[in-house]
Amino acid sequence: MAGNSFGTLFRFTTWGESHGPAIGVVVDGCPSLLSLTEADIQPWLDKRRPGQSRYTTQRQEPDQVRILSGVFEGRTTGTPVSLMIENTDQRSKDYSEIASKFRPGHADYTYWKKYGIRDYRGGGRSSARETACRVAAGAVARKVLGDGVTVRGALVQIGPHKVDRSRWDWAEVDNNPFFCPDPQAAAEWADYLDGIRKSGSSIGAVVEVVASGLPAGLGDPLYDKLDGDLAHAMMTINAVKGVEIGNGFEAATLTGEQNADEMRAGPDGEPEFRSNLAGGILGGISTGQDVVVRFAVKPTSSILTPRQTVDLQGKDTDILTKGRHDPCVGIRAVPVGEAMMACVLADHLLRHRAYARG
Amino acid sequence: MAGNSFGTLFRFTTWGESHGPAIGVVVDGCPSLLSLTEADIQPWLDKRRPGQSRYTTQRQEPDQVRILSGVFEGRTTGTPVSLMIENTDQRSKDYSEIASKFRPGHADYTYWKKYGIRDYRGGGRSSARETACRVAAGAVARKVLGDGVTVRGALVQIGPHKVDRSRWDWAEVDNNPFFCPDPQAAAEWADYLDGIRKSGSSIGAVVEVVASGLPAGLGDPLYDKLDGDLAHAMMTINAVKGVEIGNGFEAATLTGEQNADEMRAGPDGEPEFRSNLAGGILGGISTGQDVVVRFAVKPTSSILTPRQTVDLQGKDTDILTKGRHDPCVGIRAVPVGEAMMACVLADHLLRHRAYARG
């Protein structure tokens, strides 16, 4: 299609530029009779919102969401749910440098080559600001999934520093500015990231998202496999360069004996898996175990150290990016990854119902 | 949609089971006036074909492709290209074990839960035999891309053993049974894999696919990003558990200074990149550099060591898989990865033309 929509039955379309009047998302295919108000969406946006700690960009956006359609007397009607967020902190600044030079590692050059025009203010459409729309759509998707399904994300690595999984505690995720499930790692990261921030540098990260409570059977082989759609979803998030399901790249190093998740009869007659290296997906279909996705986020190229580039006239020049930026964009990718997971699952839940046996 | 199609403008649909009468693919959206005969497709199928060395399954399938439509007097007509491959070596065997038990690590259990029925003969639809259809579609996609674009794959890791990139030689890929670009690694892998094979075990691997000669501008942000579609494509290949673009997960460990691909003015006025950590894609759009994708393939669970599982009655049991299998399914995933890359690129090339500026 045309690039700005995602999903099949639960399908959303986003619009808007970083420094335009507003951004928004139209969620189509949301079933009727779900309770939905702005209060169901706002907390997720607040989680992604910038300016909440010194580790994220200082742009101040209230990110106040408004429901413009699809809800009547507090319940969804089955018609499109249109959500809008106004841009308020479009700080007046001098864009002449960014307008005339291509920032390395950003989409400046490719947008220019593709479209012959770009809204250079704050990255325009390629800005991570668009991810607020994903988060809003994800909040609606959670309503479709219902209370029985939990979708949670965490930051598991910043630069070379990984969490210690033996200390994993979901409750810790909300206790530090990194969505880190390991309190000791969080403390260490704080120092590490202060150094990065003060030097005007940036650093990459790895995010993990886990969905619990799903039924077995979600996913449509072969090309709409659940893992295929999840990989698609995560790889479209800004700055993501890699996606894994379950043990991911580690699976390449294992033997068949090591990698198979064995099964035993469970108490209710249903089989139980003795491990979950597969990340809850076999043959593209959910097993009923936790669905586990990880993705790598590159460091932003908006840094204070000058980098070599060219300008619109094709001349060599240097660029350094002043202004408000995230030392680790991976942090704010956590709620975005959760949202994309929720949207993929909601879509497949609806599709599953369509084909379900009597 | 319904799961067995891939692509938007260059779109293919596959059908067929491992032990049915035939498998096939319908390629829709192939432009007219391209020269196309079976001889353009067969070599790629031969490359994927099993039974060519002791390192792949001994199933003997000629994989002879037949063009049933869409070609007139040696040229494509713009109508659907239907390709069929008959299954010939459907070895008569006893399927009672596989019919009544779920093989761990395979799709047996999930297909059963989703569909309530499964063609258990050789994995049915979930068999890697389906990938022959992808390879056939990929051969047509190469015609769409034209001679100026090269899509090449290589095996870069078997188990813990990686190639030495300083020895990378594309010409070596055809000189060993592993599609390995490093002749020294290939020699070492031969011994290693003999051990795996003789012990009835299996091992994972990593495949890298590189496309050269592409123009800048391919990819439709935000949700049809080129890297998003590539991740989707690769993750739907059997046994794939992870996908990376460019430096992938390594990007998580780098700083912004390290990770940015700097630019300098090139001889023809077009900018040149001084590195390609991004893997040829920025903001979801091709930069004109090589597009680089890597994916991890898990070891097949079809091994001679018994594994714990349950049967259809929900009772505990063990299973071991006799018969013909690949000690490293990653090897034959190389031409499949190439094919999927070619299909994604062909699709985006057509889409690019649609929106191209006058």
Place this chain on the structure above:
Amino acid sequence: MAGNSFGTLFRFTTWGESHGPAIGVVVDGCPSLLSLTEADIQPWLDKRRPGQSRYTTQRQEPDQVRILSGVFEGRTTGTPVSLMIENTDQRSKDYSEIASKFRPGHADYTYWKKYGIRDYRGGGRSSARETACRVAAGAVARKVLGDGVTVRGALVQIGPHKVDRSRWDWAEVDNNPFFCPDPQAAAEWADYLDGIRKSGSSIGAVVEVVASGLPAGLGDPLYDKLDGDLAHAMMTINAVKGVEIGNGFEAATLTGEQNADEMRAGPDGEPEFRSNLAGGILGGISTGQDVVVRFAVKPTSSILTPRQTVDLQGKDTDILTKGRHDPCVGIRAVPVGEAMMACVLADHLLRHRAYARG
């Protein structure tokens, strides 16, 4: 997408040319566990098959369908159902005239302009032979709809001669070679059509298709309205030039008082409609009444009277079409219209289930 597929969740893709080795259809999205064999499909193909009376083309095609995938032990598995029909009566003939001239009223000129190449043998891809694939897909769709839903078609007009609706008897449809529900009209049509046939001419017709037993609620406003999809479906059948729902164009002549289908409480508490001018659809959603569609089929331009045209060199010339043709292609459009109706309804039934309230 790429043009040769129809439907969203119940989605089929057809391929093949009139005089190629075979034609076929891949039905994707058929739920599992439906009983399906060739014997379920063949009768519908036989109904459409040419050469059964002197009023249809004398091409002799057994139109024997073969199921190549998607069915295991007589039941669907949820994987793609691939159906193939071999072309057998590809009468050797001289195509030089048709190859070098554009037949007026046919797709010769437009295919040439679009593709720059065409398989001129028997119309190639634009041949009505493709409709056999639609009929085969429709037979699968009927399985999805189940026994409670009936989809029936009839010819209601040949040239200026309409049926008398007061004599409508569905049982008569199988008693004459016209699928005419009015036996008296059928007798008159026989004479009329003999005249057309003997003079080497052709004549248009109107087909009506009625679906009974549907639940209320099918259809996805606004752009996937049930009537929108039906209009789409019927207009893509060869030679169709108009589509109506319910009273159709007659509605343009009526007042609001005349046109409203009033409602009264029915015996089971559900409302009953006192008329069905709407053709079973309001606001794009089924009412539970019969869904009624009509479409106009133009006369084939393959006639014995020479018509003015141009040749490939752009020179004026004349053409007349010898050989086997239908004096009234509308007749064989009846089972095709039924099939398309069944496919649209099956698709919307699955979609309805997806969004259905708990």
Place this chain on the structure above:
Amino acid sequence: MAGNSFGTLFRFTTWGESHGPAIGVVVDGCPSLLSLTEADIQPWLDKRRPGQSRYTTQRQEPDQVRILSGVFEGRTTGTPVSLMIENTDQRSKDYSEIASKFRPGHADYTYWKKYGIRDYRGGGRSSARETACRVAAGAVARKVLGDGVTVRGALVQIGPHKVDRSRWDWAEVDNNPFFCPDPQAAAEWADYLDGIRKSGSSIGAVVEVVASGLPAGLGDPLYDKLDGDLAHAMMTINAVKGVEIGNGFEAATLTGEQNADEMRAGPDGEPEFRSNLAGGILGGISTGQDVVVRFAVKPTSSILTPRQTVDLQGKDTDILTKGRHDPCVGIRAVPVGEAMMACVLADHLLRHRAYARG
């Protein structure tokens, strides 16, 4: 998909209810570098706007469109164009009657059955107010088509009264409140429609839309035929019950000799057609002649005469519709039909470019 989007490469998604805060449309797939401002869109909305004569509803809506994204410094950027229209005249009124009863001929009953909830204020999502979004999208589509393509609509029939085609004058369309190309008919219609209006009744109509200046070759057989997509487009407009291409249903009454559009060599070597009964489409592909579509619009059921219906409790009752309504909704369907035609053509123009030969 999910129902509220239309098109493939030029694709729009609409949202909003009649009495919500706003309605809007997101146009995705608009090529970059087209000049676009609100002033390009507003005139078409003004043409559709209610309350401009005594023959349309007296609801007063300025229908002021606002571009929220996708345009930078007066030119499109290739990113989604989000258009919003605020609802201002949401007249406070008593909806208790309409809330508790199903209006015959409206979508009240079917929405209730499908969704179990409906925004009954002014028809909610099923209101013709949504068509303003189609008109806005159509204005963008015209930019894609460029100045060489003209898309014009006219009302050709009100009730039983047709225009005299020998008096057809496109310039007259803007000289009367009916978009009538025949000034004499327009005068007669004024009296006729005054009678309808004063009696609180309503009447049906037929709209014709003609596109000129198109190249040959648009349309993707078989299921994305240009006529198939046009039929789909028009049938999804509120109250439309029939669609014709070219001579439409009249083709059913003609012989092959009468119906074929003969060709002669034109002055520039390209063939010229001697007539255009086909309405500019053969085999689903444009011939380069005018594309001609007609559609029938039923009379609105919102009339002052009480009609029988049932209430939410399933009890018999009567309903009559007071308030602001159109005596002939067909009038305002003219700009809507134009817009849908423009959108279909823009989509196919982009698709055509994608597959175009070198």
